Amino acid sequence: MGLLSINSFAAGAWIAPDSSARPIENAVTGNVMAHAGNAELDVQAMLDHARNVGGPNLRKLTFHDRARMLKALAGALNEHKQALYDLSFATGATQSDHLIDIDGGIGTMFVFASKGRREMPDGHVYLDGEIEQLSRNGTFLGQHICTSLQGVAVHINAFNFPVWGMLEKLAPTLLAGVPAIVKPATATCYVTELAVRIMLESGILPEGALQLVSGGLGDMLDRLTLQDVVSFTGSAQTALKLRSAPHILENSIRFVAEQDSLNASILGPDAAPGTPEFDLFIKEAQREMTTKAGQKCTAIRRIIAPENHVEAVIEALSNRLTQTLVGDPNKGETQMGALVSNAQKRDVLNKAAIIGTEATQVYGDPSIAESKGAFLSPMLYHCENPDTASRVHDTEAFGPVSTVMGYRDIEHAINLVNKGQGSLVASVITHDAEVAREVALGSGAFHGRLYFNNRDSMKESTGHGSPLPHMVHGGPGRAGGGEELGGVRGVMHYMQRTAVQGSPDILTAIGQTWVDGAAEIKAPAHPFTRTFHEVQIGETIHTEPRIVTLEDIEHFAHFTGDTFYAHMDEDAAQRNPFFPGRVAHGYLLLSFAAGLFVEPNEGPVLANTGLDNLRFMKPVQAGDSIKVRLTVKKKTPRNDEYGEVRWHVTLTNEDSEKVAEYELLTMNAYTK
Numbered sequence: 001m002g003l004l005s006i007n008s009f010a011a012g013a014w015i016a017p018d019s020s021a022r023p024i025e026n027a028v029t030g031n032v033m034a035h036a037g038n039a040e041l042d043v044q045a046m047l048d049h050a051r052n053v054g055g056p057n058l059r060k061l062t063f064h065d066r067a068r069m070l071k072a073l074a075g076a077l078n079e080h081k082q083a084l085y086d087l088s089f090a091t092g093a094t095q096s097d098h099l100i101d102i103d104g105g106i107g108t109m110f111v112f113a114s115k116g117r118r119e120m121p122d123g124h125v126y127l128d129g130e131i132e133q134l135s136r137n138g139t140f141l142g143q144h145i146c147t148s149l150q151g152v153a154v155h156i157n158a159f160n161f162p163v164w165g166m167l168e169k170l171a172p173t174l175l176a177g178v179p180a181i182v183k184p185a186t187a188t189c190y191v192t193e194l195a196v197r198i199m200l201e202s203g204i205l206p207e208g209a210l211q212l213v214s215g216g217l218g219d220m221l222d223r224l225t226l227q228d229v230v231s232f233t234g235s236a237q238t239a240l241k242l243r244s245a246p247h248i249l250e251n252s253i254r255f256v257a258e259q260d261s262l263n264a265s266i267l268g269p270d271a272a273p274g275t276p277e278f279d280l281f282i283k284e285a286q287r288e289m290t291t292k293a294g295q296k297c298t299a300i301r302r303i304i305a306p307e308n309h310v311e312a313v314i315e316a317l318s319n320r321l322t323q324t325l326v327g328d329p330n331k332g333e334t335q336m337g338a339l340v341s342n343a344q345k346r347d348v349l350n351k352a353a354i355i356g357t358e359a360t361q362v363y364g365d366p367s368i369a370e371s372k373g374a375f376l377s378p379m380l381y382h383c384e385n386p387d388t389a390s391r392v393h394d395t396e397a398f399g400p401v402s403t404v405m406g407y408r409d410i411e412h413a414i415n416l417v418n419k420g421q422g423s424l425v426a427s428v429i430t431h432d433a434e435v436a437r438e439v440a441l442g443s444g445a446f447h448g449r450l451y452f453n454n455r456d457s458m459k460e461s462t463g464h465g466s467p468l469p470h471m472v473h474g475g476p477g478r479a480g481g482g483e484e485l486g487g488v489r490g491v492m493h494y495m496q497r498t499a500v501q502g503s504p505d506i507l508t509a510i511g512q513t514w515v516d517g518a519a520e521i522k523a524p525a526h527p528f529t530r531t532f533h534e535v536q537i538g539e540t541i542h543t544e545p546r547i548v549t550l551e552d553i554e555h556f557a558h559f560t561g562d563t564f565y566a567h568m569d570e571d572a573a574q575r576n577p578f579f580p581g582r583v584a585h586g587y588l589l590l591s592f593a594a595g596l597f598v599e600p601n602e603g604p605v606l607a608n609t610g611l612d613n614l615r616f617m618k619p620v621q622a623g624d625s626i627k628v629r630l631t632v633k634k635k636t637p638r639n640d641e642y643g644e645v646r647w648h649v650t651l652t653n654e655d656s657e658k659v660a661e662y663e664l665l666t667m668n669a670y671t672k
Helices: 043-060 061-081 083-092 095-119 164-175 186-201 235-245 245-248 276-292 309-323 342-355 367-369 409-418 435-446 490-494 504-511 548-559 570-575 585-597
Strands: 004-006 009-011 014-015 024-025 032-036 142-150 151-155 180-183 208-212 228-235 255-260 266-267 302-306 358-362 379-383 401-407 426-429 449-452 470-474 482-485 497-501 540-543 607-614 625-637 644-655 660-671
Touching: 004 186, 014 342, 024 186, 032 585, 043 142, 043 180, 043 208, 061 095, 061 164, 061 186, 061 401, 083 095, 083 186, 095 164, 095 276, 095 490, 142 504, 151 164, 164 180, 164 186, 164 228, 164 482, 164 490, 186 208, 228 235, 228 482, 228 490, 235 245, 235 255, 235 570, 255 470, 255 482, 266 276, 266 409, 266 585, 276 309, 276 401, 276 426, 302 309, 302 409, 309 358, 309 379, 309 401, 342 379, 342 401, 401 409, 409 435, 426 435, 426 607, 482 490, 490 497, 497 504, 548 585, 585 625, 585 660, 607 644, 625 660
Parallel strands: 004 032, 151 180, 151 228, 180 208, 228 255, 266 302, 266 426, 302 401, 379 401, 426 449
Antiparallel strands: 009 014, 009 208, 024 032, 142 497, 358 379, 470 482, 540 625, 607 660, 625 644, 644 660
């Protein structure tokens, strides 16, 4: 195969490398296989294209439209993932590594697509939190909303996950309605370029939504505005240089960083040799040292075990590492491939030597490093004095390197794990829930994620080093202080939260969700006879009243078995500070409410799927009457046949006082 030219995609056109391009070596052979970079790339044209074409095109779409787009993109990548596998072997990654990077990235897009449809509205405004009552009579209210930033997201990604590292940022960015310029690390940009080509050639993305820089960004970051976002993954040194640039600081440009992390794993004091937890701990440690040849931002760098079990940990882990076959990732039997480049191999060896000034190497095969490719043996160290050591807590060898250290008690273990000064993840393998609680309280503030595992959860657990799209990924301090993923939380990094204040009608119009006190629309017919598309937000009916009798209360009590004293014993009920005497059951009132507002005949309402936010405000006694107001609060399409209608239901008594309130969920057909 000849030398690959890795192109950029800028302002709608593919741009080939120029004479300034950097060589890229094959991690397995050490030979140059490609080149990438173009010093003449018009970065201003790229920014203009994203802001003036990509942004408007994306913002025309609703959250649900964008979610469907993500699902289709994930499907397109899934159809072509074999090509991505084949190319990724040159990065030093094994087939198992591909499943993390390529399948993991595709899976992340599918999750964001699902969450976009299920947890976000089919609109353009995301409501963040509940209505705030800012006035006595409810005529002036507050609501936090989130709207799309009107700029561009610049994603600067690391070399270790050329697909997942792009998609885990791209999915929430596109869902937010913001175009992206992706700049992968040059060492593996050829894999990212192929993934971008697959997405662009699918025809799914609107024009301007995605651009690619293979090589350097030039002065792009100096041209950003308050509407733009930089999301960076890489070293702390590079992050500091970029985020402290005067232009970034002066314009308060959002800068999300995920950087170095001395992640740790604690073997619980209860997890002695011979327990399922001890075996699990060794398995997790070995996996984290060898997956992607240890080139994972979440890999375990510090192994913290009870002092009396340190020797057993070293022996068991060394035995397991001995069985790890290091070699050509193209071969099916290989369990650990190469590092990404010989430059990275040299860096890891240099960092390992620094760690070696405070720790003794207890496992490793130096002969493996003699090959032309970027191969290294797993290297295990033992630090006897972790309290006085510093390099083992602040030096990350970004490869198959980890250090074992002992602790006296759980408080000591917490102090040691916190010496990393902020990490992406810390794990605890224990069957003792109190140990888990103690670590969560003592160490939670230092880590973006805490992973607890034991015999009860290990069969279904996802592993110490696996960030999931549902949960936040990031960490304080040394880890960068940033946050990614986390479901809808990840989308919010590319949106602006704004406090809006106004009348119920104003807030209803902005959020496309009916607010109590807003105008009611008189339904031309019973709303249960109208399709999903026919009913309007604010459409309301008021029912006739119904008197609640003592016979009703007693019949309901005996029929259901709910003979709680407040419904059956007058004297006991009067002694209760909440009740004036015997009162109707709350669920009796809900049943009567349904009887008052339901249209019984077959129609577009297919099913009642639940109640939300149920509150009982005032007791109802025998002789009182209740009536119901039923209002269409919100509409959300769910599939090609029906959508969800959220109804605001209010029960009032004969004095027009609220006695109960809730939100009813129904699935309504699009056609009759």
